[in-house]
Amino acid sequence: MLKQIRSFFRVLKSRDDFERGMSEELRFHVDQYMADLIRAGVPPPEAARRARIEFGSLNSTQEECREARGLQPFDELRRQLRHAGRTLRKTPRFTATALLTLAVCLGANLTIFAVVNSILLRPLPFPAPDRLVTVFNTYPKAGVLRDGSSTTNYYERRGQIPAFSDLAIYSEGAAIVGETGATERVPLMRVSPEFFSTLGANPVMGRSFTDAEMAIPPSRVVILSDSYWRRSFNADPRVLGRQVQVAGVANTVVGVLPPGFRFLSSEARLYFPFASRPEDRVSRERHSGGNSKHIIARLKPGATLAQAQAQIDAQNNTLERDDPKAKMLSDAGFRSVVVPLRADHVASIRPTLLWMQGGALALLLIGAVNLANLLLIRASGRIKELAVRQALGASRWHVVSEVAVETTLLTLAGGFLGLAGGWAGIRLLGTLGAERLPLGTDIAFDARLAMVAVVGSVILGIALALPIAWFNLSAHLAGAIQSETRGGTSGRMSQRLRHGFIVAQIAMALVLLEGAGLLGLSLKQAMAVSPGFRPDHVLTGQILLPPNQYPDWPARLAFNERLLAEISRQPGVTAVGAVNNVPLSGNNGKSAATVKGYVRPPGETLRGHYSYGMDGNYFAAMGFSLLEGRFLSADDSQRGDRVCVVDEDFARFYWPHASALGQRLFEGSDETKDVDAFTVVGVVGAVKQAGLTDDAAQGAIYYPYALRTDASLFVVLRTSLPPESVGPALQTIVRQTGRDATMTDVRSMETRISDSLITRRAPALLATLFSAIALLLTAIGTYGILSYAVAQRRREIGVRMALGARPQQIRGQFLALGLRLLAAGTMLGVAGAWVTGRAMRNLLFHVPPFHVATLAGTACIIGLVSLVACLVPAHQAACISPTEALADE
């Protein structure tokens, strides 16, 4: 078998050579024989005649030779392809419509599939990536769903969980790198020694970190990414031992990572040891994850996720036995969850992507139905030709394969156009901000996409061939030949099939449109949510201060003071403040606080609250509303007064019937000494911290910056100018005020809000685009089918009109047909929309899954479009002139 295939392909490779060789060989034979005959005394003309006769028919011999080489199916395919190409060229309008439909529908699918492929399907670039997991702490009943892991967790679990072969901890950050005056901000990761071996990607040069390097004071070693090594060290093969200036301190290079190494969506280019003090590793710190430190692990071969989870649970239980806060933890629903690394990373975007793919597939289905209808109509037009050919001996297989070859040729061509569409679509997604999605920078046009396009096209081609082949084979051939019309009768069955397709198409378009409507409405609702502050005219930016220049807290506060003073002198600036995190930054962590004198009722647990440290005139700059008391000011920060401001959610929760002013609270989960208590001096309006669609009223506390230990710093300014235009000036001030200070992520609050809605906006836009195309396709489909029905019954209409039927009656008849189809499609579509709406409930925001107004609007649009599509052919029918119709044919 293998031999035959090999030989077959050898011949295929040089098909022309084969033909030429065969002719030459046979000619040689005849010539030789003739020469021998002449030599034997036969006169030349007679010799030529005899040689030819004795050889037999050259043509049939050649055919037999081809057959012997297994070339016949190939030749047959070539013949059919040529034939299909010819027929498609003969009907350019049909071909163009079909190709355009396919290009748009396949392009949409390929675009979405490129995203699905990159984000959900393509394995992470590590060996056995499905064995990688992450472990995080959750306190669901305290409103903290995700708190990362603590340093203690890492040291307690390392080597203690039998289901894991490796376990590592990491955190992400950034540092100012380079010599003074030529510094840049470089994203980095701090990792434990086994981080790279857990991933299965060890340094290609040098080594990973050692346990000794995990101590503080830090050991000043660094591992470079391949790109950093190439760019900053010119790919120096002797880079080990050389120095990198990080925050003004020399760090020794101990390793270089393999090319292409990338951990999830991290952009880190430098890796440092995950250093900690002994006191960070004790049981008291077990729950201080703060969602900034994360644990990854690799399952041992044969070990399952469930086993790992059970072992983690068992260890937690053992450790909690001696924990004084055990009761509180179990009240908070504390658990450490083991989940697959990749699935966890993309979990937030997965349902949206799958729904988008579903929408694209629905679009493809609508397009395919259109094509099937167009093809059916065409097939009806060719039924007589087909009948004659079958009568002349064309086999059923031949009829079927011919149709399949034609539709597949069509869909393959459409698939290639669709690939071009997909390429353009991927670009479009880029402008919609797709690279902000997890793993979003990996969205690319790859071999798998091309393969899916080709395979999908072939499958679609065969699927499209089925109804046509069925129609061709079941058509009443004898009747077709006898029938006087060129097209022949098409039969009740095929008519019913066409009408069924139209109904399905209308229903699917309605579902798609309704889905788009729901998503759009959700987006609108989300955009209508007041963030709780005035985002207009506010510019924000994150500032990074090198620790060597600003080693202690007073130095940092002094910097803040100088910076804020400098900025407030700028023209147009009305208020400026600093804060360690802005709302909607995407990284808003919660921490515990304890209200003095508050007794938790049974069943209620400790709550996590958004906690901020702020300096300067932050509240005014961000446009918070003051409900009670006063804002914090720069003076509070400088004096170090133990005062704070809470938001209305917080105040309402703890003091529903009393004023919050003058109340006292403690940071953390315990009531400590009175001198550590913060006095509430003001209540501000609640702010959407994690996102506009975040409905949980978790409460927030604002402390003076001086009393916080979180060193991250955002500057926030309110200006009367367009905020983005102030950016360059702000950059200059930051550079001039701080030694080696850098500012990144400079965005207006309005931009931040709009960016935070990307997972709603892009799907809503795409769904709208899809449904617009679906609507157009449905209109084309309905129009095509009805005008075909009119054309087919032209003669009958002519007769009826000649016998006295009025044009209105004719028009009414076709309109009624269209309306019947429309009604059936709408009913089916409403049912479909109901099911779909319920299924996509999780994607909706403040919109019921069965939204009557949207549905009514959707049905109206579909009805209107279909009606127009019906009216035109109905009118054409009414305008048929009896004399012309009867004179035809």
Add this chain to the structure above:
Amino acid sequence: MGKTAELLPGTLDMLILKAVSLKPLHGYGVLLRIQQISGDALEIPQGSLYPALYRLEHQELISAEWGVSDNNRRAKYYTLTGAGRRRLRKETEGWNRLASAITLALNTTPEEV
């Protein structure tokens, strides 16, 4: 031409393999060689020779290569492959068994029954 025998079905392949096994030959040469080694007793229909050659080449029992003929023309020469040699040996054995069995059967006299 003297008395010739009809070719039994399936024997042409065997004869071609045999002819080619003696010396690489072009198609016409195969025809002549079969006639020669069969003592001009077998009539090969010329047209059916080539499909058989192509079939054997397709099965990789023989391989073909372009060469130059005695009268300086380009001609396709066939040689036996390893697989072809094995096949020829098997077919020869099979044929011999069959032939002797049939001969034995046909030579049976009434006394022997």
